[in-house]
Amino acid sequence: MVLPPVDYQAEPIRLGGVNYFWLDGQLLDAEGRTVTLRAKPLRMLEVLLKERGRVLSKDRLSELVWPDAIATDESIARCIADIRKVLGDKKHQIVETFPKQGYRLNVSEPAGSTQALPRRMLWLWLAAACAATILSVNFWLDEPRWAAPETSLALPVAGQHESVAILPFAADAGQNRFLAAGLSDDLEIRLAEMSGIGIVSQAQTHAMAAVLDSPVELSQSLKARYLIAGSVREDGAEIAVSVQLIDGSDGTTVWADRFQGARNNFLAYRQTLPEALVEAMHITLDTRDRQRLSLGGTSDPAAFEDVMRARRELSAFTYDGSLSAERFLRRALEHDPDYARAYAELAAAYAIRLENGWIVLSSADAEKAFYFARKALELDPELWLAHYALGRLHSVVPTGDTAAALKHLRTAMSLQPANDDARIYYAIVTTMAGHPEDALPIFESVMATHPLPPFWYYIGLSNTLFHLGKYEEAEDAVLTCTQQMPNSPYCLRTLVAIYARLGRLDDADWMLAEYETLGYEVTLGALMASAIERDPSMRAFLEESYRMAGIE
Structure with missing residues (x-):
């Protein structure tokens, strides 16, 4: 026809x-x-x-x-x-x-x-x-996204490392999509605690998976040796969960498993997944890794789901999101008062709130945050997230201690060598303490291995470059940050200072207008109160930059 x-x-x-x-x-x-x-x-x-x-x-x-x-x-x-x-x-x-x-x-x-x-x-x-229409339909099929090819192509992958990327898990309804996201989050958390495994963050993986449809291409782009795909769907009164491990070098499936049963029984299955995946990848774990692998965190399904909900709320990086996350985390602790990760997540949420000025009573919030972090360590002395949260808290509270911050961040790095968040924050604190020249090599080495670093990596890098007098490079870094997080007040404040030093006062005025539109006060006192620099000479340099932009 x-x-x-x-x-x-x-x-x-x-x-x-x-x-x-x-x-x-x-x-x-x-x-x-x-x-x-x-x-x-x-x-x-x-x-x-x-x-x-x-x-x-x-x-x-x-x-x-x-x-x-x-x-x-x-x-x-x-x-x-x-x-x-x-x-x-x-x-x-x-x-x-x-x-x-x-x-x-x-x-x-x-x-x-x-x-x-x-x-x-x-x-x-x-x-x-x-x-594109065909691909979008295929993405939501209730089986994992890629089926194993009939034959192995054995294609080499340039620059590939023994690391793992967890793909967005497919689901067919709202509640199942939440459970799918929670399962992939949980796998990322638990596998990242293994010293023998490098995890590509899901923020990077999701962004690349949206534009690349081949497992081999995605593996190359993310420098990931393995890909983990999965799906969650409801089947009457039961749920069905499928998980597969894909060899990124040729796209073949090297391991697959399936759970079908009552939702309350899923947590027991979830506990077995990391060990099965590690075994399928033939990764050798040391004694500490195996001890960490045996820890399930909580045996209460409601507590587990509340922590996963909290992590989703925190990812929005807003004050309302942090309040919602706190409610979920407190509810998780009502279900399981000994859930160390819930305490650590609470401490981290408070640290982010303090860093961004999302507080009412700073001293009371700081006391609660330190309590949550220390309680997490009391329950689990080797929980890297608790040390990481303490590092952030010591760096931002008025009564903080830079040396203590760096000590906890070094501990976090030793407990989870494959996670770069602690390393990047260590570089941020190093700059805050007045040593940007020592921080820059850390930023460069970490970000060279990330195809899509998260926005706050660029915040730290831009601040370091700014204090080294590399203003054009600092501008490039902070503009990349604003592309990912346009409402970040820190990015806008940094651009004001950069443009002032470059003599681009009209651009500085634009950034101040954007900053004010978001509801922030445009005065020298308010801007300096939000500054993270601890070194007196660096604070003086920043204050002079704001004055150059016409701020009093």
Whole structure:
């Protein structure tokens, strides 16, 4: 059967001096290739495009982009940051911010050579759209994402290490998706405690899995020797869980297992998973590793699920998220008063709250945070997260101790050598103490092994580069941070200081406007109260930078 021709009309637009097309709800570049954006940022771009030249308030954007909900300022800011990232809008000239008013998309007349989308490129776009639809459907199948190939290709993987990446576990409903996320989180936590295993963080893995569909390509990109895939689905009164271990060198499945039974019996199965995976990977563990592997953390399913819920809330990196996480963690301790990890997670949550000024009574919050961390160590003296939390707490509380912070962070590194969070925070504290020249090699060595380091790694790196006088490099690092976490007040404060030192006072004013829009006070006293530097000369240098930006 021959289908009638369809007339697709692409709208030519020009953003920041670059030609694009808008076609059927998608942004295409001048060659007809789709510019990748997540659903909400893409919808926001469409709204801004329809209302081009007009300033749209946050309330109006929330109404148009989230018609069935009320969007938070953080959600709107993240969408704006995503749009700016794909458009290369570092100076915020394409998507312009009007403090306390909203945002405006600036569109100019397209160059005459791109008035029509090439027919060949149109068909390529249509084919890509169809392929994307097929892939998105495949992702949510209730079995693990990749089936084992019939034959092994035995392809070499350049730069591959004996490390593990845990892929997003598939699920078919809301509660099951939460359980799938909790299971993958738990595997990451427990495997990362093994000194013989390097874990690629799920933040990196999820980002790469969204754009790469081949296990071999994903393994190469993440430098992971093994991939762990899984799925969770409900089957009447029971749940079914499938887990498989994939050899990243050729995409073959080297181990697979399945649980089907009552939800209350799942925790016992979960306890056996890490040991089975370690055995399948033929990784040699020392005595301490095997002791850690035998520890289940808790035997109470409700406590376990509450800790997993708390970790999800903390990942949002907002004050409301930290409050919600605290409620889940306190409830977990009601279920199991001896759950060491719940205490450690509480201490870490308080540390993040203190670092960002999300507090009401700083002295009371600090006392509670130290209590939680020490209680965790009392229950489990070798719990790395408790030492890590104490390191962060000693570095940020007014009565803290830099030497004690570094001591606990060194202990955390020794207990979990494959986890770089403690190492990066050690570098951050080293800079805070007045030794950025010693911190920079640590940042460089760690970040060289991370395809997609988390945003706070870039915060620490940018601060170190700033105090070394490497302002352009510091700007690049902090702009990468804002792409991941556009509502991070620390990133905006750092950019103000950097632009002041570069003599770009207009850019510093823009950052101050963004900072104020998020509800923060723009005074020298308030900015210095949020500074993490402990060294007097570094504090004086930072204060002078703010004064150069015109802040009093």
